[in-house]
Amino acid sequence: MKYVMTFFWSFCLITMLNYVSGAIANVSFEIMPGVIVSAFVAVIIFILGESFPEGEIADH
Secondary structure: OHHHHHHHHHHHHHHHHHHHHHHHHOOOOOOHHHHHHHHHHHHHHHHHHHHOOOOOOOOO
């Protein structure tokens, strides 16, 4: 479920950014670049999330 929600929020935020920046630049809105970039961002978030250690870190 965390993967689905991560992709969902990535899709929503990237698509919103794509729409707003396109409106400012006066270009037409296309959804496929937003889908591709949001999938790429979601994969990066998955990798970063798995790379962090779990639990407490001991002070030495």
